[in-house]
Amino acid sequence: MRAHSTLTRRLLASALPVALLIGQDAAPGRADPLIGRTIGAYGLPGAIDTPTAEMLPDSTLGATVAYSNMARRNSIVFQALPRLTVVLRYSRVESTEERRGYIWDRSFDLRYQFLDEDPNSWRPAVAIGLQDFLGTGIFSAEYLVATKTINPRLRISAGLGWGRLAQQGSIGNPFGHRPDPDDEEGGKPNVDQWFRGDVAPFVSASWQATDNIYLTAEYSGDRYACETGDTEDCPRTPWLSDEDELKNRLNLGLTYQIGQNYQLTGYVLGGKQLGVQFTVAMDPRQSPFPSGTEKAPAPVRPRVARNADPEGWSGAWSADPTAHPAIQKALGDALADEGQVLESMALDANRAEVRIRNNRYIQQAEAIGRTARLMTRALPPSVETLVITSSQDGMPTSSVTLRRSDVERLENTEASQISEAAVLSSADPRPGNLVYTPGLFPRFSWSLRPYVSTSLFDPDEPFRYEVGAQLSGEYELMPGLILSGSVRQRAFGNKDQDAPGSLTVGEYKALDTDYNSNGVPRVRSDSRMYSGDKGPTVPRLTLAWYAKPTEDIYSRVTVGLLERAFGGVSGEVLWWPSNSRLALGAEINRVKKRDFRDVFGFRDYEVTTGHVSAYYDFQNGISTQLDIGKYLAGDKGATLTVTREFANGWRVGAWVTKTDMSTEDFGEGSFDKGVTLSIPLAWGTGQPSLRRVGGNIRSLSRDGGTRVSVRGRLYDTIRDSQSGQINQGWGRFWR
Amino acid sequence: MNRKITRGAIGAALLAMLAACGNTGSEGSISGMFATALKQSAARMRGEEAKVAPAPDPSAMAAEALRVNPGPLILVGLERMGTTQVLAMTGQNAGQRTYMTKNEQALIMRDGMLVGTRGLGNDLSVAEMSGSSALIRSGRSGQARRVMRYWTGDGLERPLSLDCTIGPGAKAGTIVESCQNGPLNIQNNYIVQGGRVTVSRQWIGPNLGYVTIQELRP
Numbered sequence: 001m002r003a004h005s006t007l008t009r010r011l012l013a014s015a016l017p018v019a020l021l022i023g024q025d026a027a028p029g030r031a032d033p034l035i036g037r038t039i040g041a042y043g044l045p046g047a048i049d050t051p052t053a054e055m056l057p058d059s060t061l062g063a064t065v066a067y068s069n070m071a072r073r074n075s076i077v078f079q080a081l082p083r084l085t086v087v088l089r090y091s092r093v094e095s096t097e098e099r100r101g102y103i104w105d106r107s108f109d110l111r112y113q114f115l116d117e118d119p120n121s122w123r124p125a126v127a128i129g130l131q132d133f134l135g136t137g138i139f140s141a142e143y144l145v146a147t148k149t150i151n152p153r154l155r156i157s158a159g160l161g162w163g164r165l166a167q168q169g170s171i172g173n174p175f176g177h178r179p180d181p182d183d184e185e186g187g188k189p190n191v192d193q194w195f196r197g198d199v200a201p202f203v204s205a206s207w208q209a210t211d212n213i214y215l216t217a218e219y220s221g222d223r224y225a226c227e228t229g230d231t232e233d234c235p236r237t238p239w240l241s242d243e244d245e246l247k248n249r250l251n252l253g254l255t256y257q258i259g260q261n262y263q264l265t266g267y268v269l270g271g272k273q274l275g276v277q278f279t280v281a282m283d284p285r286q287s288p289f290p291s292g293t294e295k296a297p298a299p300v301r302p303r304v305a306r307n308a309d310p311e312g313w314s315g316a317w318s319a320d321p322t323a324h325p326a327i328q329k330a331l332g333d334a335l336a337d338e339g340q341v342l343e344s345m346a347l348d349a350n351r352a353e354v355r356i357r358n359n360r361y362i363q364q365a366e367a368i369g370r371t372a373r374l375m376t377r378a379l380p381p382s383v384e385t386l387v388i389t390s391s392q393d394g395m396p397t398s399s400v401t402l403r404r405s406d407v408e409r410l411e412n413t414e415a416s417q418i419s420e421a422a423v424l425s426s427a428d429p430r431p432g433n434l435v436y437t438p439g440l441f442p443r444f445s446w447s448l449r450p451y452v453s454t455s456l457f458d459p460d461e462p463f464r465y466e467v468g469a470q471l472s473g474e475y476e477l478m479p480g481l482i483l484s485g486s487v488r489q490r491a492f493g494n495k496d497q498d499a500p501g502s503l504t505v506g507e508y509k510a511l512d513t514d515y516n517s518n519g520v521p522r523v524r525s526d527s528r529m530y531s532g533d534k535g536p537t538v539p540r541l542t543l544a545w546y547a548k549p550t551e552d553i554y555s556r557v558t559v560g561l562l563e564r565a566f567g568g569v570s571g572e573v574l575w576w577p578s579n580s581r582l583a584l585g586a587e588i589n590r591v592k593k594r595d596f597r598d599v600f601g602f603r604d605y606e607v608t609t610g611h612v613s614a615y616y617d618f619q620n621g622i623s624t625q626l627d628i629g630k631y632l633a634g635d636k637g638a639t640l641t642v643t644r645e646f647a648n649g650w651r652v653g654a655w656v657t658k659t660d661m662s663t664e665d666f667g668e669g670s671f672d673k674g675v676t677l678s679i680p681l682a683w684g685t686g687q688p689s690l691r692r693v694g695g696n697i698r699s700l701s702r703d704g705g706t707r708v709s710v711r712g713r714l715y716d717t718i719r720d721s722q723s724g725q726i727n728q729g730w731g732r733f734w735r
Numbered sequence: 736m737n738r739k740i741t742r743g744a745i746g747a748a749l750l751a752m753l754a755a756c757g758n759t760g761s762e763g764s765i766s767g768m769f770a771t772a773l774k775q776s777a778a779r780m781r782g783e784e785a786k787v788a789p790a791p792d793p794s795a796m797a798a799e800a801l802r803v804n805p806g807p808l809i810l811v812g813l814e815r816m817g818t819t820q821v822l823a824m825t826g827q828n829a830g831q832r833t834y835m836t837k838n839e840q841a842l843i844m845r846d847g848m849l850v851g852t853r854g855l856g857n858d859l860s861v862a863e864m865s866g867s868s869a870l871i872r873s874g875r876s877g878q879a880r881r882v883m884r885y886w887t888g889d890g891l892e893r894p895l896s897l898d899c900t901i902g903p904g905a906k907a908g909t910i911v912e913s914c915q916n917g918p919l920n921i922q923n924n925y926i927v928q929g930g931r932v933t934v935s936r937q938w939i940g941p942n943l944g945y946v947t948i949q950e951l952r953p
Contacts, residue, residue: 059889283888284888284889285887285888285889286888287887287888287889288856288888289856289857290856290857290885290886290887290888291855291856291857291858291860291885291886292856292886293854293855293856294854295838295839295840295853295854296833296835296839296840296841296853296854297853298825298826299825299826299828299833299841300826300828301826301828302827302828302829362890363890408828408829409829411828411831412831412843412850412851412860412861413861414860414861414863414884414892414894415860415892444758445757445758446757446758447757447758448757449757472757646889646890647889647890647891648888648889648890649890683888686856728890728891729890731860731886731890731891731892732886732890732892734851734860734861735853735858735860735886
């Protein structure tokens with residue numbers, strides 16, 4: 001492990017006994033899906049080229065790099081539900097259509113285990129799968145597969161495969177002819193091909209030889225027709241290549257498990273071709289520091305007996321005008337030590353409300369729990385009702401109301417007890433007696449730090465990066481009115497300025513147009529024209545005003561340079577009662593395309609875009625968002641996003657956008673789609689922080705179906721302090 | 736080419752020099768953590784890891800703490816980490832006492848029985864063991880169920896229940912609580928004086944293992 005830095009080690013190490021703890025929860029007799037032991041060449045649990053019915057532990061996120069003469073496949077796998085595995089793959093595929101001789105092809109897989117294995121009978125686990133079911137589909141195949149544990153070391157799988165899995169050994173075509181693959185823009189589900197054409201059986205066996213060595217053998221129907229130049233069975237001629245033909249249908253592999261998180265596999269395909277692959281897998285539920293290493297909270301201070309402080313208990317202190325400021329100062333200082341800002345406070349003889357901005361804890365419930373304890377230490381004994389209101393960018397979101405005697409009575413008990421005693425409600429936007437903490441506003445903050453900007457998956461250069469320094473500043477004139485921006489200076493990198501298509505930068509500039517040859521506005525396809533600036537750039541400079549006009553309605557107006565490519569005005573309203581699982585919003589933007597180089601200059605393209613959105617939170621950590629409206633290129637359509645979010649802050653989601661832009665106008669990929677990943681840094685390091693790592697992986701960056709990327713959209717701004725996230729996070733109240 | 740490399744190197748050096756600064760606090764900054772990680776690896780490569788400061792003598796530490804701090808104190812040894820520290824009481828709520836180290840890691844105790852830990856990374860949220868506690872403190876033998884709750888990596892609090900048998904230990908005056916859940920077997924040892932545990936070795940959890948706790952001043 002010496003080779004790793006402490007950080008990687010922390011990120012990858014995992015705490016084994018969590019399994020023991022999680023096992024406690026499982027209802028007796030509840031069937032669990034069959035969990036795979038080795039990862040196949042497509043990045044899912046499997047043999048080598050053939051699939052098995054196995055799953056990964058729920059919510060596992062993994063990545064596999066598989067490399068052979070015949071294929072280079074990089075896969076990201078996510079166990080989206082206990083029985084549903086999804087894969088995004090990025091593979092190098094030979095193509096005579098491209099002058100460079102290959103393309104980097106993106107593909108998606110799904111596998112669903114619909115029948116659990118019964119360890120006490122003959123019944124195997126059974127799964128159905130779609131491989132490379134969108135787009136051009138060089139790996140396209142469908143299968144039905146059963147896996148049975150013969151003994152603790154040996155598992156056997158057998159199934160039927162269509163498409164690529166039936167290039168040889170066909171036993172017929174029960175559902176009719178398989179049409180040729182889409183040779184146009186790709187990107188759409190190739191439904192007409194699923195389970196069509198020849199079907200062939202496949203078999204595999206996996207044997208655990210030692211604690212960390214697995215031997216695999218399979219009898220596969222994939223004979224790499226295109227890769228070995230077999231014109232008859234290769235569905236498209238541009239994919240033809242001339243590798244040596246496989247000698248037989250038998251593939252053999254050896255997998256070495258390194259620790260809990262890594263696997264290294266070597267294999268021989270058909271007695272002829274060699275391959276190697278490496279897998280890393282992480283379980284979001286297994287953090288190296290599950291409780292975090294943040295310091296202990298200050299304990300509750302119980303109130304003294306009535307006769308020991310009659311004045312405090314009577315509430316007479318509240319008549320003293322110096323009492324409130326002194327208490328607010330003391331509490332504000334104590335909260336500051338906890339990474340919380342005491343924005344304002346209302347205080348009377350038996351009720352206190354504090355409005356806090358949480359700058360430290362991913363789980364808002366932890367911030368609320370620490371604030372409640374500090375309130376028991378700062379407030380006179382007559383105050384019995386404690387109200388803790390979360391504030392996000394000056395907007396009060398939810399209020400948690402607690403009885404002080406409950407906080408005293410339930411300190412350090414099972415978290416469900418305090419969650420039952422607490423009442424969560426939408427915060428009153430303008431309570432009468434609220435006093436702002438003096439000296440907070442105007443608030444100025446700044447930072448100067450290095451940045452790394454990367455762009456992946458460019459066919460010509462899969463990894464582009466830029467490193468430099470970024471100066472950011474934020475000036476909050478009054479709560480909710482925020483002027484912010486950043487300046488970047490590139491130091492080095494290979495992210496250079498580049499024009500779309502085969503044009504040179506000079507040629508593209510000379511064309512001086514914002515439309516492509518089909519008349520589609522270039523809103524994203526020329527985004528690399530913004531790269532590679534040697535001088536300072538201003539990625540963002542905005543004035544934003546956040547407000548909460550009524551109890552359940554939030555609003556935002558942002559003006560300025562909204563993002564690298566667009567500037568203008570963006571307005572948004574959101575209806576979201578704190579206890580509601582449903583939220584509804586509307587957004588309208590008037591934006592103009594920014595100049596490639598001139599910081600404050602604009603190009604000619606100007607557009608009004610807008611959306612209405614509905615958000616719904618299913619309580620098991622799954623949320624959806626539907627946006628309907630007009631996109632940047634003037635196309636109209638809808639975006640559907642599905643996200644799985646854990647109480648620890650991990651988010652994994654996927655979205656698709658379909659607009660009225662024709663697939664020809666959209667170009668390769670047909671419509672916009674992708675996945676998002678966001679991991680709280682605190683999960684890996686144990687140190688409390690709101691920082692996250694992650695980003696969007698979109699299948700292709702095209703002009704259709706894209707939105708202006710404005711900062712601080714309301715839903716994302718306030719979601720952490722609404723009921724869904726707070727209820728998931730109650731467990732951290734006493735942390 | 737050569738010039739380009741030099742420029743790149745200078746750029747990197749400048750970036751490292753500016754590292755991260757500002758008034759937003761480097762709390763949890765990515766670059767800050769990389770810097771720490773780098774420093775640690777560098778230190779390890781230089782073999783600094785081997786130079787461990789000599790462990791302070793626990794009795795000297797206890798004597799010093801007793802002299803400086805007038806309140807209740809306990810001496811705590813985390814076996815798996817090999818550390819011994821004096822913790823001072825920072826709060827008391829209905830018989831539940833919170834003890835903290837100087838760097839604000841805490842142990843929560845009730846009558847000398849461990850209720851929870853805070854700030855150790857694999858903390859025990861709460862141990863529900865009133866049955867065990869009553870038997871142990873009254874010196875009786877018997878059976879009791881204990882529920883230990885932990886924060887798990889997914890951000891939730893999850894229970895681990897243990898079935899325990901309480902009885903006299905091998906040495907006179909000691910009490911043993913043996914607990915079991917499937918393959919997991921743990922043993923807590925106690926010495927009771929005046930109805931509360933004064934010296935003990937108790938299990939915190941799967942990752943932290945055992946802690947020894949000695950009452951220095953009640």
